[in-house]
Amino acid sequence: MKALDELTFDNRFARLGDAFSTHVLPEPLDEPRLVVASKAAMALLDLDPAVAETPVFAELFGGHKLWAEAEPRAMVYSGHQFGGYTPQLGDGRGLLLGEVYNEAGEHWDLHLKGAGMTPYSRMGDGRAVLRSSIREFLASEALHALGIPTSRALCVIGSSTPVWREKQERGAMVLRLAHSHIRFGHFEYFYYTKKPEQQAELAEHVLNLHYLECREQPEPYLAMFREIVERNAEMIAKWQAYGFCHGVMNTDNMSILGITFDFGPFAFLDDFDAHFICNHSDHEGRYSFSNQVPIGQWNLSALAQALTPFISVEALKEALGLYLPLYQAHYLDLMRRRLGLTTAEEDDQTLVEGLLKLMQNSGVDYTLFFRRLGDESATLAVARLRDDFVDMAGFDAWAERYKARVARDGDYTQEQRRERMHAVNPLYILRNYLAQNAIAAAESGDYSEVRRLHDVLTRPFEEQAGMEQYAQRPPDWGKHLEISCSS
Secondary structure (H helix, E strand, C coil): CECHHHCEECCCCHHHCCCCEEECCCCCCCCCEEEEECHHHHHHCCECHHHHHCHHHHHHHCCCCCCCCCCCEEECCCEEECCEEECCCCCCCEEEEEEEECCCCCEEEEEEECCCCCCCCCCCCCCEEHHHHHHHHHHHHHHHHHCCCECEEEEEEECCCEEECCCEEEEEEEEEEECCCCEHHHHHHHHHCCCHHHHHHHHHHHHHHHCHHHHHCCCHHHHHHHHHHHHHHHHHHHHHHHCEECCCCCHHHCECCCCECCCCCCEECCECCCCCCCECCCCCCCCCCCCHHHHHHHHHHHHHHHCCCCCCHHHHHHHHCCHHHHHHHHHHHHHHHHCCCCCCCCCHHHHHHHHHHHHHHHCCEHHHHHHHHCCCCHHHHHHHHHHHCCCHHHHHHHHHHHHHHHHHHCCCCHHHHHHHHHCCCCCCCCCHHHHHHHHHHHHCCCCHHHHHHHHHHCCCCCCCCCCHHHHCCCCHHHHCCCECCCC
């Protein structure tokens, strides 16, 4: 285990130069204090968890101190926001402090969000508030525990710095970890500003550092794009299978690595609703839950356009054609497992779609249904779950098909069924009302609930003694919380 001053920096992105980012120092927060830290994320840097409680930890990640080897840079990029192209965006409140490599040789970006104004702040103050910082921290670590590709969050640092949004709040910083923070919008920026040399340099950087195996293919850039398509198809399949809504799928929020990042007004489904819109600023429902699949393809098409200097249009179209079949294969595989099935049949998609339609019309809790389905035999489970459905006759018909499907699947004990299903069906998810309760306590100076909720969410599939309150349906007020991009 390392101390903070033993981190080893290798600032590869910074070495690309001023065409790609701008040197900016973080603006310190007043009276920085630790809100919460992730031991699992700290382990990625080989850090001793005990250092999180030291004053220097809050000073470093609250903008007061900086490693001599760090080289903080604000990245420049552009992107399509709600379908319209914005020529220049960039890190408006974030800074890439530097890249650290661990003893396993893995490189991790240290990206500080809420670090103050940059040349790309676009009239903003460059700050993040405690509320949004806690949400991003919890979401990053919760998604990772569910097995969904994501950036990580090492800590949240609170402060007494006043920040104005709809009301006065307190400023905070969250330290994010990822192998790269390069996004689709980076490629769009250099494509639309007609800077082919820089675009080629960026492409080489990504290829050599993150898709090196593609060098072995006859067309390395095309192989890289195909891999990006597959990674995004798998990531979004997992979003849909677990009921995660990102909320702001702009191309500047899409990782070139196919991981979830730039959390804004995200939400997990409570009652199943395919048309759910988690961002109250999304008036047209562009980023509704059901639209995440086609928007993923739309965003990949935008990236493909930016890659036309390197790859033929015909090859790009062919690679894009892989997205929906790959998505469907990943999604159906996970939904089979959520239903306790170990084999594949042609009608499985119809079985899944039929269930979701019944859940939609009855307001059935998405997470708890699948968890309870694995508690008992298929026959007993559907009998107990029947009362959750308005269309009981419709559910009875589905239940008969499901029981017959389970019977054909194989001969295994109920204990084996329960163990297998509970390994993929979480008991605990980051419901909006749970996050709000933790935020309200933190805003009053009590960080214990944030830390407790974080701990519960790191073990979402494991029943935890004394934590029953985190595995219940939300109260009515908790289903109607409005979440915006404001942070």
